[in-house]
Amino acid sequence: MIVSIDTGSGFCFGVTSAIKKAEEELQKGSLSCLGDIVHNGQEVERLEHAGLRTIDYNDFQQMRGGRVLLRAHGEPPSTYATARANGIEVIDATCPVVKKLQERIRTTYIQHPQAQIVIFGKVGHAEVIGLQGQTDNTAIVIEKPQDLDEMDLTRDIYLFSQTTKSVDEFREIVNRLKLKVESSHLDIKLNVEDTICRNVANRVTQLQAFAKQQDLVIFVGGQKSSNAKVLFEHCKQANPSTIFVSSPAELSSTELLSTLNIKLSTQKIGICGATSTPLWLMEQVRDQLNKLTIQ
Ligand code: SF4
Structure with missing residues (x-):
């Protein structure tokens, strides 16, 4: 049996550097993070044990002084204004x-x-809130092609995308919008800026290629992570023998064990994860798997 971890899985460089910054800053003194530093409970817990306090916007408003880390998603200008007004030192990990x-x-x-x-993105997503803030919250957020029907086609349009959206969906939005603008016969300008981060966009192809090479795939992801759910589905499409776990302990559940017992004799087992899955968690899953094999 060969067990391998997908080298392309795990945190993107933006999240990796935000975590590194948090660890460095924790050496200098107490530190809070505005919102979960990453959509992964175990990683948040690990950093909380190291001293990082996760706060919400209410706590932030009430705070006077202290140091707050702004996570990779970024923040609107109003957050920086609050920090200035409340004497909070900002550690900017955008x-x-x-x-x-x-x-x-x-x-x-x-x-x-x-x-x-x-902005093509998810309403209420932290990154989108930060982007809308650049326009004094006047930017329109489009979640799906149907939302384009709400648009005012008498003014020039500048279209951007949240960095983590799907390239295919963005193309669909662009094509629909082009058609709408053309059929309106109005002399308006449509300016399209593809601002999707390729760090994440290329993940699906890489993940599917990895999954296809395995006899069994163990996908490691947080229950609450939407990215994990989406990538798990893509993985399953490429290889139907894919199972989802959130922690190494889940590998010991009776239901999973019965699945694994059938599959453990297989030649190649691949472990992969979402953009919010830490490498150490995938390594723990690998170690747990090795233990099960030895027993
Ligand atoms: S997905 Fe891309 S843009 Fe977003 S935090 Fe990661 S590296 Fe940065």
């Missing part, structure tokens, strides 16, 4: 890719005040 996108949106908003800024 991913450089998100930072650049925020700046692009801000510049567009300032240079084209009459235009409509449209």
Whole structure:
């Protein structure tokens, strides 16, 4: 039996550097993080044991002084304003890719005040809130092609995307929007900026290629992570012998054991995960699997 971990799985560089920053800053003194640093309970717990306190926006508003880390998703300008007003030191771990996108949106908003800024993304997602904030919350958020029906087709349009959206869905939105603009026969400008982060967009193809090479795939992901659910489905499409676990302990459940007992004799077992799955968790799953094999 060969057990391997997908080298492409796990945190993207934006999340990895935010965690590294948190660990470095914790050496210097107490530190809070505004929101979960990553959508993975075990990793949040690990950092909380190291001293990182996770706070919400209410706590942040009430805080006076202290140090707060802003996670990779980024924040709207109002968060920085609150920090200034409350004497809070900001440790900015916004991913450089998100930072650049925020700046692009801000510049567009300032240079084209009459235009409509449209963001393809999830309403209420932390990154999207940060992006909308660059436009004083005037940007429209489109979640699906049908939402385009709500749009005002008399003004120039600047379309951007949340960094973690699917490239195919973005293309569909662009094509629909182009058709709408053409059929309106109005002289408006449609400016499309594909701002999807390839770090995540290329994951599906890489993950499916990995899954196809395995006899059994163990996908490790958080129960609450939407990225984990989506990637698990893609994995299952490529290899129907894919199971989902959130922790090594789940490998010992009776139901899973019966699945594994049939499959453990298989030649190749691959372990992979979502963009929010830490490498150490996949390694623990591998170790647990090895223990089961020895027993
Ligand atoms: S997905 Fe891309 S843009 Fe988003 S945090 Fe990761 S590296 Fe940065």
